Amino acid sequence: MLIIDDNKMKLLKMRRKLLEVSNGNNNRILNDYKDIILDIDSKAYNDLVEEVNNVSYSNLSLEEQIDYFNQIDADYTYLNELQCSFKRIFSKYSGFDIELSDISVIAIDEIRERVSAIQAYLLNCKNLENNKIELEKLNDDFILENKKNNTIIKQINSLEEKTKNDLLLAEGRIQNNNGGMEYTSIQEEFKNFDIDLKKILANDNLLHDIYNEAKEEYRDNEEMLEAALICYQNDNNNNDVYNKIKLNTLKSKYKLILLSIVLEVCTKNDDYSLVKTKVNKILDLIKQRKKTLQQLNIKHFIDPFDRININNYMEVIKLFDDNIDNMTNLRHTISYFTSLIEEITFENEVLLNKINTSIRVIDNNSNNNQVDKKEEELVDNSLNSLLLVADEDDKVIKIRDVGNDFLLDRVYEKAKGVINRVNQMFTNIPADDKVEHFQTIPELVIEDVSEDKDDIINNEIVFNNDNIFKDNKEIGNENNNVFDSTTDKNDLFEELLPFTNNIEKDEIKVNDKKEYDNEDVFEEVVPFESAPLFDNKYDDDIFNDKDNKENQKKLIDVIKEEDNLENTMPDIFWNDSNEKAITDNENDDNVLSFDEQVEALIGNTKTKKRAA
Amino acid sequence: MRLEINKIVTLGNGEEYLIIDKVEKDDKEYYYVAEINEDGNDIKDNYKIVCATYKDNAVYLDEVLGEDKLKSILPLFVKE
Numbered sequence: 001m002l003i004i005d006d007n008k009m010k011l012l013k014m015r016r017k018l019l020e021v022s023n024g025n026n027n028r029i030l031n032d033y034k035d036i037i038l039d040i041d042s043k044a045y046n047d048l049v050e051e052v053n054n055v056s057y058s059n060l061s062l063e064e065q066i067d068y069f070n071q072i073d074a075d076y077t078y079l080n081e082l083q084c085s086f087k088r089i090f091s092k093y094s095g096f097d098i099e100l101s102d103i104s105v106i107a108i109d110e111i112r113e114r115v116s117a118i119q120a121y122l123l124n125c126k127n128l129e130n131n132k133i134e135l136e137k138l139n140d141d142f143i144l145e146n147k148k149n150n151t152i153i154k155q156i157n158s159l160e161e162k163t164k165n166d167l168l169l170a171e172g173r174i175q176n177n178n179g180g181m182e183y184t185s186i187q188e189e190f191k192n193f194d195i196d197l198k199k200i201l202a203n204d205n206l207l208h209d210i211y212n213e214a215k216e217e218y219r220d221n222e223e224m225l226e227a228a229l230i231c232y233q234n235d236n237n238n239n240d241v242y243n244k245i246k247l248n249t250l251k252s253k254y255k256l257i258l259l260s261i262v263l264e265v266c267t268k269n270d271d272y273s274l275v276k277t278k279v280n281k282i283l284d285l286i287k288q289r290k291k292t293l294q295q296l297n298i299k300h301f302i303d304p305f306d307r308i309n310i311n312n313y314m315e316v317i318k319l320f321d322d323n324i325d326n327m328t329n330l331r332h333t334i335s336y337f338t339s340l341i342e343e344i345t346f347e348n349e350v351l352l353n354k355i356n357t358s359i360r361v362i363d364n365n366s367n368n369n370q371v372d373k374k375e376e377e378l379v380d381n382s383l384n385s386l387l388l389v390a391d392e393d394d395k396v397i398k399i400r401d402v403g404n405d406f407l408l409d410r411v412y413e414k415a416k417g418v419i420n421r422v423n424q425m426f427t428n429i430p431a432d433d434k435v436e437h438f439q440t441i442p443e444l445v446i447e448d449v450s451e452d453k454d455d456i457i458n459n460e461i462v463f464n465n466d467n468i469f470k471d472n473k474e475i476g477n478e479n480n481n482v483f484d485s486t487t488d489k490n491d492l493f494e495e496l497l498p499f500t501n502n503i504e505k506d507e508i509k510v511n512d513k514k515e516y517d518n519e520d521v522f523e524e525v526v527p528f529e530s531a532p533l534f535d536n537k538y539d540d541d542i543f544n545d546k547d548n549k550e551n552q553k554k555l556i557d558v559i560k561e562e563d564n565l566e567n568t569m570p571d572i573f574w575n576d577s578n579e580k581a582i583t584d585n586e587n588d589d590n591v592l593s594f595d596e597q598v599e600a601l602i603g604n605t606k607t608k609k610r611a612a
Numbered sequence: 613m614r615l616e617i618n619k620i621v622t623l624g625n626g627e628e629y630l631i632i633d634k635v636e637k638d639d640k641e642y643y644y645v646a647e648i649n650e651d652g653n654d655i656k657d658n659y660k661i662v663c664a665t666y667k668d669n670a671v672y673l674d675e676v677l678g679e680d681k682l683k684s685i686l687p688l689f690v691k692e
Contacts, residue, residue, distance in 0.1 A: 394624065395670050396615070412632060419690055423690045
């Protein structure tokens with residue numbers, strides 16, 4: 001969890017208030033404000049990165065991962081809001097943008113996606129568990145309904161058996177011809193047609209045979225009735241024949257209805273949903289029977305078929321239908337939950353794969369780049385930063401690892417030795433020593449400058465780092481001539497070369513430039529007209545300018561030309577001899593004293609050395 | 613682009629330097645570097661102290677010049 005230093009926030013608020021009330025120049029407050037912002041931002045950023053790096057989320061449980069990632073998300077959001085606020089306020093008072101740590105290195109989208117995935121996975125797991133429980137319950141219900149179905153089927157079977165028995169046992173009372181009441185039964189009714197009900201109930205084939213015969217008989221009678229209807233309907237003489245045929249047809253119809261009822265009662269269907277149809281058919285046949293009985297003018301006081309309780313079927317059929325509906329619904333629900341569970345299981349497999357795939361919470365490459373950028377921007381946006389003029393030669397264009405054949409140990413040992421010795425040299429030798437050397441070389445003034453003027457000038461024109469360095473080495477070895485171009489090879493000096501070169505270059509650039517300006521001696525060596533060639537830029541050009549040689553050539557030409565113009569040069573150069581020139585003229589105000597001349601020559605030499 | 617010890621940097625002028633050591637002073641990075649030879653398997657006897665500056669996504673190595681500056685930086689590279 002990010003903790004922002006309260007004191008720093010208070011300081012920030014104070015600076016902001018100061019910015020609000022300040023008029024005009026508020027750079028100093030802005031700088032302070034900026035420093036505090038950068039400090040808070042940098043610490044918060046580092047804390048956030050540390051928070052991310054310190055925990056290996058793969059070792060956490062999924063619930064712990066959610067907490068961990070949510071904390072990072074919360075901290076990220078907080079820091080983001082903080083940065084927005086900082087940027088807005090800084091821009092308001094400075095007109096500049098401030099570049100803060102780039103928290104986009106935190107892969108927040110991936111983190112949020114991961115949290116969503118884990119949450120979805122855990123929710124799915126919970127749902128899966130609930131759905132499985134529900135499915136188990138549904139299966140139990142289905143089993144129960146199935147058992148119920150079996151019971152209902154047994155009930156139906158039992159009812160069918162009972163109906164058969166009822167057919168055998170059902171008794172009634174019929175009106176006889178005298179209007180009296182006689183015993184009757186279903187069996188008696190079948191007996192009237194010479195059919196043994198018991199036999200046909202027990203023998204299915206017999207039943208079907210008798211039924212088919214009755215069917216044929218009824219058809220024949222019907223055909224006969226149709227014929228009789230045509231032949232005898234209006235024939236009073238044969239009316240009896242017609243009526244007899246009609247009666248026989250009705251009787252055969254009645255017989256067929258009775259057999260049809262028995263046939264329906266005895267019909268066994270595997271599909272119990274057809275029981276309802278069967279019962280409806282029986283009821284319909286009973287109605288037809290009654291109608292036929294009326295046609296036959298047979299009256300029952302008590303109809304034996306009324307003893308058959310067909311309504312019992314209705315209750316069972318309703319139970320059966322309900323049971324079938326329940327089972328169908330349960331099947332659908334079970335199928336739905338099964339599909340849902342499969343779907344969730346598949347989804348969770350995908351989520352689990354996603355969760356098991358590690359994510360890079362911090363983009364390291366991005367991080368490095370951002371750090372670079374941050375540093376760069378901090379330099380760029382610093383209100384007090386110097387304008388850096390980049391030299392493309394110094395630009396790093398490539399970074400690579402060292403090769404395997406690189407003897408790093410040896411290199412580091414050598415490099416360490418060099419840095420130690422150079423450091424020792426810097427700490428042991430005072431900077432003024434070199435000046436003292438210049439001042440204590442008497443031989444310099446004895447030489448005939450005029451005779452070696454060209455050489456000296458040439459030496460000057462050959463102006464390179466080596467000469468400078470070699471001169472220094474000569475200084476280190478007082479027995480050698482300063483202008484002697486040959487020097488002893490010394491490993492230490494060779495190693496020190498770059499550093500000493502740097503110092504010389506720098507001295508020329510920074511320190512001695514002023515010295516030259518103050519010393520007219522330089523002008524005594526170089527003709528006045530040619531002096532501008534060295535002026536200002538000489539120190540830079542002399543090292544770097546590729547046109548240096550051209551300048552040198554020009555310089556030589558000018559100098560040679562000026563050789564013929566003695567009146568333009570100081571007298572010291574154009575006297576017959578230096579010895580003559582180097583005389584003590586202490587009392588002569590117009591002529592330099594001996595010491596002054598020596599000083600001038602030393603200065604001259606120094607100039608040459610410097611120039612060289 | 614990040615400078616690290618043991619890495620070889622190539623400058624715009626084609627010179628290659630091995631980064632030998634690094635110190636930080638006044639929020640600036642200083643590197644002790646040595647020029648790599650043509651074969652790229654050893655260093656030349658050309659050592660420099662450079663200061664790294666970052667600009668426009670690029671790193672520039674500016675040589676540290678001047679006795680005073682070197683006097684202040686060099687001891688930082690000397691390890692006892």
